[in-house]
């Protein structure tokens with residue numbers, strides 16, 4: 388499909404969040420165009436879990452089934468300590484509450500592939516190599532012109548900014564990006580990292596230590612070693628493993644850790660059976676800072692822009708929340724735009740729709756950031772008295788079903804149904 392000169396809604400960014408927004412808008416019969424600056428969809432180790440609440444929201448777009456079909460439903464995950472199982476997070480406790488009482492193990496790459504296929508089935512096209520370089524208001528109009536690096540442009544009435552951490556939509560609208568708990572700017576040169584982790588997708592030799600689950604997440608907290616089985620996006624390429632290795636703040640971790648990965652795994656492996664790499668698909672260092680857009684809605688000229696996904700929030704991947712939160716933002720943004728387009732109310736009341744989007748998604752985002760900060764503190768507490776406190780907290784969580792259920796309720800995202 389040739390690139391249009393104008394559109395009703397421009398979605399900037401074709402990560403999982405932009406793609407979810409584009410599908411939702413298309414299904415709502417809104418003329419939507421989605422662009423991405425890169426030449427191909429992203430590869431490499433990123434998100435790998437879809438939680439219950441996200442599946443409920445995807446179900447409204449008929450997307451839950453295609454996603455579940457390609458993933459592995461895990462009804463629990465296990466956190467281990469020095470010798471013992473410390474805590475089993477049991478998603479089957481949610482059986483009475485949701486039709487999806489599990490966390491789905493699936494790579495972000497595969498989700499993006501499914502979303503692109505579903506968008507194309509609807510008749511949509513993802514326009515790659517379209518890097519946005521500026522967004523200019525048009526005098527006496529509710530529209531803006533969006534300019535691309537390749538010299539082309541498009542006129543639009545609404546923008547969904549799903550363009551990731553360094554969002555041009557957010558910066559053009561002048562929305563600040565700060566840690567909602569400390570007030571620190573995202574790009575503060577003095578800011579420290581909340582978490583440093585090496586993430587790798589790889590194939591491992593059999594036999595593996597028997598304590599490693601084949602159909603769920605296994606985390607050894609004392610050694611910080613995380614293992615998760617995933618299916619490949621390339622049919623026939625077989626299942627592979629995601630490994631995560633955590634480092635303390637200030638640790639000197641190589642940017643490209645492939646060469647040292649086997650050594651790192653040997654150091655962290657708490658079991659007598661070796662974990663041996665057969666081949667590495669990708670390995671990278673990931674340093675996490677925390678930030679949230681002060682608001683998720685603004686205007687450029689008279690054009691409404693909504694932020695969604697990493698453009699609106701960034702935090703630790705602990706608990707696997709980022710992509711989940713972003714996909715839920717995206718679908719809420721599409722619904723808000725639909726309601727705005729079809730509202731007969733006078734402008735101030737009509738604009739309340741976007742104010743509500745901003746307020747509600749900000750509340751949920753802040754709540755998720757709080758949860759990931761808490762979980763990150765827990766996983767960083769693997770020495771001395773902090774470790775003792777961590778074990779005591781897990782002891783309580785593991786023994787008392789109401790505490791365990793409250794924890795699962797939060798991690799699954801079902802806690803956010805009420806906003």
Ligand SMILES: Cc1cc2nc3c(=O)[nH]c(=O)nc-3n(C[C@H](O)[C@H](O)[C@H](O)COP(=O)(O)OP(=O)(O)OC[C@H]3O[C@@H](n4cnc5c(N)ncnc54)[C@H](O)[C@@H]3O)c2cc1C
Pocket residue numbers: 399400401402403404405422423424425429432433434435436495517518519520549550551552553554555586673695696697698704706707708709710711712713
């Ligand atoms: C190592 C790692 C591990 C993670 N683990 C998890 C996890 O376990 N669970 C979880 O839920 N989340 C996890 N996350 C977070 C998750 O990957 C992100 O939340 C998710 O990718 C956000 O999706 P997005 O679509 O908002 O942004 P992105 O995926 O970053 O997509 C943004 C898109 O915008 C495009 N873009 C940017 N600027 C422009 C421009 N000017 N013009 C046009 N296009 C532009 C980019 O090319 C990109 O394709 C992890 C992230 C990382 C990096």
